[in-house]
Amino acid sequence: xxxxxxxxxxxxxxxxxxxxxxxTAEHLRNCAACxxxxxxxxxxxGHVSALPGIQLGPEFLTRVMAHAAARAEQPPRWRWxxxxxxxxxxxxxxxxxxxxxxxxxxxxxxxxxxxxxxxxTGPALIAEGPSELHVAEPEEVSEDFxxxxxxxxxxxxxxxxxxSQTEWFGALAAAWEADVDLDVLLGSMDEDEAADFRNLxxxxxxxxQVT
Amino acid sequence: MDPRMSGMDDWDLxxxxxxxxxxxxxxxxxxxxxxxxxxxxxxxxSTQDAEEIAQDTFVRVHGHLRRLKPQAKFSTFLFGxxxxxxxxxxxxxxRRGRGVTEPLDAVSSVRDDATRPDRSARRHEIExxxxxxxxxxxxxxxxxLVLREVNGMDYDAIAxxxxxxxxxxxxxxxxxxxxxxxxxIGLGGELL
Numbered sequence: 001x002x003x004x005x006x007x008x009x010x011x012x013x014x015x016x017x018x019x020x021x022x023x024t025a026e027h028l029r030n031c032a033a034c035x036x037x038x039x040x041x042x043x044x045x046g047h048v049s050a051l052p053g054i055q056l057g058p059e060f061l062t063r064v065m066a067h068a069a070a071r072a073e074q075p076p077r078w079r080w081x082x083x084x085x086x087x088x089x090x091x092x093x094x095x096x097x098x099x100x101x102x103x104x105x106x107x108x109x110x111x112x113x114x115x116x117x118x119x120x121t122g123p124a125l126i127a128e129g130p131s132e133l134h135v136a137e138p139e140e141v142s143e144d145f146x147x148x149x150x151x152x153x154x155x156x157x158x159x160x161x162x163x164s165q166t167e168w169f170g171a172l173a174a175a176w177e178a179d180v181d182l183d184v185l186l187g188s189m190d191e192d193e194a195a196d197f198r199n200l201x202x203x204x205x206x207x208x209q210v211t
Numbered sequence: 212m213d214p215r216m217s218g219m220d221d222w223d224l225x226x227x228x229x230x231x232x233x234x235x236x237x238x239x240x241x242x243x244x245x246x247x248x249x250x251x252x253x254x255x256x257s258t259q260d261a262e263e264i265a266q267d268t269f270v271r272v273h274g275h276l277r278r279l280k281p282q283a284k285f286s287t288f289l290f291g292x293x294x295x296x297x298x299x300x301x302x303x304x305x306r307r308g309r310g311v312t313e314p315l316d317a318v319s320s321v322r323d324d325a326t327r328p329d330r331s332a333r334r335h336e337i338e339x340x341x342x343x344x345x346x347x348x349x350x351x352x353x354x355x356l357v358l359r360e361v362n363g364m365d366y367d368a369i370a371x372x373x374x375x376x377x378x379x380x381x382x383x384x385x386x387x388x389x390x391x392x393x394x395x396i397g398l399g400g401e402l403l
Contacts, residue, residue, distance in 0.1 A: 011385035015359070017366055044392050047341040048360040054252040054261055056244055064240050064266050065233065068273035 005034045010041055087200055089193070213238070221285035229276050236276070240269050243286065246362050247293050253357040254297040256346060264300060268293040287371040290362075294354060294372060301350050344394035352387035359384055 005013075005027060013024045028035045189197060216224060216238040227235035247268055252261035271292055272279075279288065345353060358364045358372060366380045373380070 006385075007389045008382050008385040011388050012381055014388075015366070015384075017381060040392050040396075041388050044341070044344075044395055045360055045388060047337060047395075048345065048356060048391070049363075051253070051338055051341060051361070053245070053249045053361075054258055056248050056262065056265075060244055060248075060262065060266065061237060061240055064244075064269045064273075065237055067266065067270045068236065069233070071270055071274055 004031060005038070007037070007041075010034065010038050013038070014042055014045060087197065090189070090197060222281040225276065225279055225281070225285060228273075229279070236273055239272075239285070243289055244269070246286075247289060249361050250290065250293055250357055251297055253345065253361050254350070254353060255300060256342070260300065264296045265293065267296055271296075283371060284368070287368065290358070290372045291374075297354075298350060340395060340399050341391075343398055344391050347394045348387060348390055351383065352390055355380065355384050356387040356391060 005024060009018060009024060012018045013021060018024050028038055213234055216235060219227075219235075219238070221239065221242070224235040224239050228239065244265065248261055248265040251264045251268075252258060255261050255264065268289065272289060279285075345356070348356065355369060355373065358369045364372070366377050366384075369380045369384075370377045375383075
């Protein structure tokens with residue numbers, strides 16, 4: 001071997017993941033610099049592995065089972081079919097708004113990104129349940145949802161703000177050449193519709209973590 | 212504890228749990244509570260927070276039981292949830308301006324050093340140093356290092372949990388080790 005081993009090669013050698021470990025071993029026998037670096041990497045890895053672990057008492061299992069049972073007894077927070085209708089209504093309203101703007105502004109054609117975004121997001125949101133979201137949604141949309149965080153820890157308002165800042169929603173709004181944002185959208189709904197829509201977003205975001 | 216369950220495959224236990232057998236779910240918790248808690252602990256530093264996140268991980272798994280399908284290793288799914296929860300915790304802690312991964316256990320343990328025999332005190336000193344160095348790593352580097360060194364996962368399993376390619380695991384892990392080495396040296400290299 002000419003030159004020195006890379007850090008990546010030495011790291012993989014430590015884990016037995018090199019294609020030719022004999023070659024690396026031979027080099028280490030003849031190169032003090034690489035041997036020294038290898039020793040250091042091996043040492044820090046060994047120290048990490050040897051760190052004491054957390055000790056869980058028997059009450060941990062008891063707590064998990066109690067919480068799991070309590071959560072299982074909670075009624076569903078929303079009716080999925082009803083929310084599907086709600087989201088379908090919202091998207092239909094958005095399409096109508098877009099169409100009205102399109103006609104009013106005399107645009108020759110809707111920009112292609114709008115169509116793509118709508119095809120990618122709207123139908124998938126309507127057709128797929130939350131458990132299929134990660135699989136069914138385009139990667140960029142899933143990543144947007146994942147980036148919004150944990151629904152349990154963030155307020156709904158924070159999630160709404162986060163969603164309105166996602167690339168796909170921004171692209172959708174921009175392509176429509178309208179100041180479409182979630183506040184406007186929510187403002188156009190009655191109280192029940194807005195509540196359903198917020199719950200839908202919460203569940204999508206929460207479910208988006210399960211991959 | 213049903214002794215027959217201890218030898219059962221994870222997905223067989225999941226199937227029984229899906230049918231309402233809480234004993235099967237309890238066996239899954241027993242089987243993985245240690246590894247999941249270790250992962251959370253080394254990611255976060257605080258024992259109490261790690262326990263809560265580990266607990267939440269299993270509760271969420273239970274909540275999603277009926278949707279689970281045996282498409283990959285159960286542990287991959289489990290650690291994926293634990294990872295998301297720890298990253299959320301770290302992000303929220305950062306947002307609140309709270310220092311993360313400060314080994315709370317270690318702070319109290321330092322006071323005990325005077326009563327420890329020399330060798331034990333020396334080992335404890337090294338542990339503290341390594342813990343502090345781990346805390347200085349980015350969460351991306353910390354998680355891959357913990358999955359490898361603490362949980363003992365191979366590159367394929369790590370790639371599945373992190374949702375990346377094996378080649379990425381190889382290069383990221385190397386950078387993580389290099390960073391850890393640099394931090395350890397920066398904090399007191401004579402320990403190496």
